[in-house]
Amino acid sequence: MARLKILYSPTSPFAAKARMIAAFGGFSFDQVMIDPSVQPSELLEVNPLGKVPVLVNDEDAVFDSRLITTYLDELSVGALHGDSPVERFVSQKLEALSDGVCDCLLAHVMERRLREPEQISQSLLDRYWGKVSRSLSLLEDTVPGLPRKMSAGQVALRCMLAYLDLRFSGEWEQGKPELLRWQKQFDADRPDLLNYLPRQS
Ligand SMILES: N[C@@H](CCC(=O)N[C@@H](CS)C(=O)NCC(=O)O)C(=O)O
Known part of the structure; x- marks a missing residue:
């Protein structure tokens, strides 16, 4: 290839x-x-x-x-999302949700970065953050049930949490012990992947 x-x-x-x-x-x-x-x-x-x-x-x-x-x-003949239809659905849904959160976070960053201060729409920022907040609550309840076997969806989740750390550090972690625990476990399991996480250049 x-x-x-x-x-x-x-x-x-x-x-x-x-x-x-x-x-x-x-x-x-x-x-x-x-x-x-x-x-x-x-x-x-x-x-x-x-x-x-x-x-x-x-x-x-x-x-x-x-x-x-x-x-x-x-x-990879299906190795990234998983073998069974259920595993694949769980992984793909996790990727969709993680990407959706990143869409909202990026829009939040851009709204503040590209507009003059008096033109920034607080109601738009609140709307984006509402979506993020609801999704993080769902993920907080979901991660304890995720299999230890890693999937593409779990990689997407790890990237989303890293983007939160990059742009919204100190603003999302409260009340999220399971997500923080899951993140730590991911990093311990796959330190080789961490070089790619989003970071300031
Ligand atoms: N849905 C797209 C989103 C990609 C995206 O928004 N990329 C941003 C960087 S995080 C970008 O390249 N923005 C440049 C632009 O929109 O002009 C994907 O999943 O690849």
Whole structure:
């Protein structure tokens, strides 16, 4: 198989997830760091949406991150989401929820970053945070029941928690002992994957 290349930015939770899932699946890949805020031609040539991550092989460019997971899962004959239909559904749902939280967190960051202070909509920020907060409560109840065997969905969850730590440190952890415990266990189980977590460049 042709060598894979993943275009990423260091702070992106979606790009972190794509790289981590590729590593989790045992794929070798090259990483190309991109600054999507300047929409470089190298990015637009492979993704007209101008977003990272993009996975590139000899034949095609794959985006968005959920499709990258699906693509890598198919190449691994289903090893990333799990064997049984139930396992696969649990993993895919966890990925969908984690990605949805990242969408809200990113929108929250952008609302504050791109607008003049007097134009920032507090009701929009509250709406985004409500979605995040409800999702974290559901995950707090869910993680104790997750299997120890790691799945792509669990990798997506770990990336989402790392993005919370990066942008909302001190604002989400209260009342979340199970999530914090789960995160610690993930890090102990797979220290090799932690290099890819979103971080300030
Ligand atoms: N749903 C997409 C979201 C990707 C995304 O929003 N990427 C951000 C970085 S976190 C980006 O590239 N933004 C640049 C832009 O929107 O112009 C995915 O899962 O890949």
